[in-house]
Amino acid sequence: MLAPSRTREKPPVPASGAWREGDSAGRRRFADLGAFDLEAGERLPAVRVAYETWGELAPDGSNAVLVLHALTGDSHVTGPAGEGHATGGWWEEMVGPGRPIDTDRYFVVVPNVLGGCQGTTGPSSPAPDGRPWGGRFPFVTTRDQVAVEVALTHALGITSWELVIGASMGGLRVLEWALLGPEADIEVRNIAAIATTAQVGGDQIAWSHPQLAAIRMDPRFRDGDYYTAPDGEGPHAGLSVARQIAHTTYRSAFELDNRFGRLPQGGEDPFAGGRFAVQSYLDHHGDKLARRFDANSYVVLTESMLSHDLGRDRGGVENALTQITARSLVVAVDSDRLFPPSQSARLVTWIPGADPLRIVTSDHGHDGFLVEFDQIGPIVAEFLAGE
Numbered sequence: 001m002l003a004p005s006r007t008r009e010k011p012p013v014p015a016s017g018a019w020r021e022g023d024s025a026g027r028r029r030f031a032d033l034g035a036f037d038l039e040a041g042e043r044l045p046a047v048r049v050a051y052e053t054w055g056e057l058a059p060d061g062s063n064a065v066l067v068l069h070a071l072t073g074d075s076h077v078t079g080p081a082g083e084g085h086a087t088g089g090w091w092e093e094m095v096g097p098g099r100p101i102d103t104d105r106y107f108v109v110v111p112n113v114l115g116g117c118q119g120t121t122g123p124s125s126p127a128p129d130g131r132p133w134g135g136r137f138p139f140v141t142t143r144d145q146v147a148v149e150v151a152l153t154h155a156l157g158i159t160s161w162e163l164v165i166g167a168s169m170g171g172l173r174v175l176e177w178a179l180l181g182p183e184a185d186i187e188v189r190n191i192a193a194i195a196t197t198a199q200v201g202g203d204q205i206a207w208s209h210p211q212l213a214a215i216r217m218d219p220r221f222r223d224g225d226y227y228t229a230p231d232g233e234g235p236h237a238g239l240s241v242a243r244q245i246a247h248t249t250y251r252s253a254f255e256l257d258n259r260f261g262r263l264p265q266g267g268e269d270p271f272a273g274g275r276f277a278v279q280s281y282l283d284h285h286g287d288k289l290a291r292r293f294d295a296n297s298y299v300v301l302t303e304s305m306l307s308h309d310l311g312r313d314r315g316g317v318e319n320a321l322t323q324i325t326a327r328s329l330v331v332a333v334d335s336d337r338l339f340p341p342s343q344s345a346r347l348v349t350w351i352p353g354a355d356p357l358r359i360v361t362s363d364h365g366h367d368g369f370l371v372e373f374d375q376i377g378p379i380v381a382e383f384l385a386g387e
Contacts, residue, residue, distance in 0.1 A: 013287070015226050015234030017086065018117035018124035018294040019050070026084020027052045028075060028112075028119050033151045039307075042138035045128055049152045050119025051075050051111040054095065055103035057158070064158050065106045066149070067095065068166030068173045071246075071301055072293055074118035077110045086292045093373040100381040106162065111152055113173075114145045115300040123224065123296030135224020137300055141307035146176040150184045160187035163384065164326075167369040168339070169301065171196025172308045175347075178324040179310075192329040192380060195336055195369045197343040198310040198317045204338065207249050208302050211242035215295050224296045235295040240286030242298060247285045252335040252365035321350035328354040329383045331376065333368035334361050355383065 019028075028050045036044045052075040057064060067077050069090065078089035078096050095101045095108055112120040115137070123137040153161075161181065166174045171193040181188040197204075215221055218238025226234045248256075260278035268274025275283070311317035328351045332344035341359060348357045360375045362368035369376060 010287070012230075012232030013234065013236035013290050014231050015229040015236075016117070016124055016294045016296075017290065017292040018122070018297065019084075019119050020124060021126065024084035025119075026076070026082065027079065028084065029053065030119065031152050031155045033148065033155060036144070036148060036151075038138055038144050039141045040139045044121065044138065047114065047121045047148055047151075048119075048125070049111050049114075049121070049148060051109060051152065052077070053107065053109050054078065055105070055107045057107040061157075061159055062162060063106050064161050065101055065108045066153075066161050066164045066177070067091070067101070067108060067110045068149075068164070068170035068177075069110065069113065070166070070168035070170050071305070072243075072289060072298075073170070074116065075110045075112045076118075077108070090370065094377060094380065100377040100384070101163075101165070109152075109156065109158075111149055113169075113301065114148045115140050115297060115304060117294035117297035120148075122294070123300055124227065124294050132227045134227065134296060137224075137296065139307075140300060140304050142172050142176055142304055143180065143307075145304060146173050146180050149173070149177070150180060150186060153181075153186055154184075158186070160189065163190045163192060164188055165192040165194070165380070166196075167194035167331075168196060168366065169305055170194075171339075172200075172305060175310050175324075176308075178326050178328070179314075179320065182325065188326045190329070190383070191324070191326045192331065192383060193344075193347060194331040194376070195333050195339050195344075195366055197308075197339045198321060198347055200306055200308045205306055207245065207338070208306055211245045212299055212302060214238045214241040214245065215299055218295075221295060224299075226295070236287075236290040239290045239293065239295040239298060240283070243286045243289040244282040247282060249338040250366045252337065252363055254335065255363045255365065258363070317346070318350045321347060322352060324351045329358065329379070330354060331358045331360060331369075331379060333364075333366060333372070334359050335363060336366045336368065338366040 033047045077091045081088045112118045115122045123133045127133045164177045174193045215238040218235040221235035263277040265275045265277045265280035310320045314320040330347045332341035348354045364371045
């Protein structure tokens with residue numbers, strides 16, 4: 001008789017998968033940017049940004065490209081896993097020599113976001129008292145994150161971006177960059193907003209609520225103060241459940257029904273305490289994230305996404321979108337149920353001179369932006385070629 005697959009031994013999950021001071025930097029570089037006053041009224045006394053670069057900046061600075069990652073991404077957009085990098089590049093097929101964002105032509109900069117856990121100041125970073133910030137880390141907004149990226153741009157001596165591109169949470173920041181960049185005297189010539197929205201709405205907030213609750217209700221979360229816990233004693237269960245809820249929104253019902261349906265997981269009987277295959281699939285993704293990410297950062301970044309409203313203090317979303325002067329590419333995934341195509345269509349309707357909406361056809365839902373490179377690659381390359 002086959003042993004249930006869930007009994008296969010794995011090493012204990014670390015209390016946090018965050019990059020910590022003293023770990024190998026890998027390809028990361030760091031910029032210390034000083035203190036930041038945050039939108040919600042608190043102040044971070046010191047902010048450090050981890051970032052990676054590829055290619056060479058042209059003498060006139062005209063070839064810089066900013067790539068912005070999604071919720072659980074980081075600065076390692078391309079390249080193998082290795083010392084300092086738990087995973088390989090998350091957009092390997094898009095960035096590199098001869099790829100749509102060609103590093104033989106462009107100078108590509110990819111920062112880890114404020115509040116993240118891979119080298120940029122976040123909950124796992126030391127607070128002024130030397131202890132990790134943990135649950136004391138302040139509330140940050142999408143605009144706070146872009147303000148830090150603006151400061152990094154100045155620190156790197158970059159005065160213009162040929163392209164600012166990102167998907168999902170990265171796309172939220174792309175839209176803020178289109179307005180905050182010029183306000184900071186940084187030219188933003190082209191933007192590409194993929195599988196994203198100008199305003200996080202009730203449906204996205206509703207899906208996020210149980211994710212946040214799953215983490216906070218894990219008794220091992222300890223109000224965010226878990227960094228000294230031994231392996232296996234951190235809030236990995238809550239983080240895993242949060243990821244499973246989120247992952248359901250990242251894929252499509254069509255894919256889950258056709259890929260898994262009611263099949264049992266191999267070696268398990270759902271009528272005797274075993275799992276269906278789709279349950280095993282979600283367990284796998286939950287465990288995988290818990291081993292490389294940080295529960296506090298998941299909370300901070302999710303709440304930053306909920307703050308996103310391009311129209312806040314700008315006269316509403318439509319008025320804000322009409323102020324975008326960058327040449328704009330908007331891409332939607334037809335099966336996306338997290339940020340459906342109608343939200344992308346709203347961007348195209350109100351951004352002056354935006355290219356027609358491009359639709360990626362995919363069974364993979366929101367994650368199509370990480371899967372359908374045969375479609376997204378040519379769309380981005382064509383957009384850049386038309387600059």
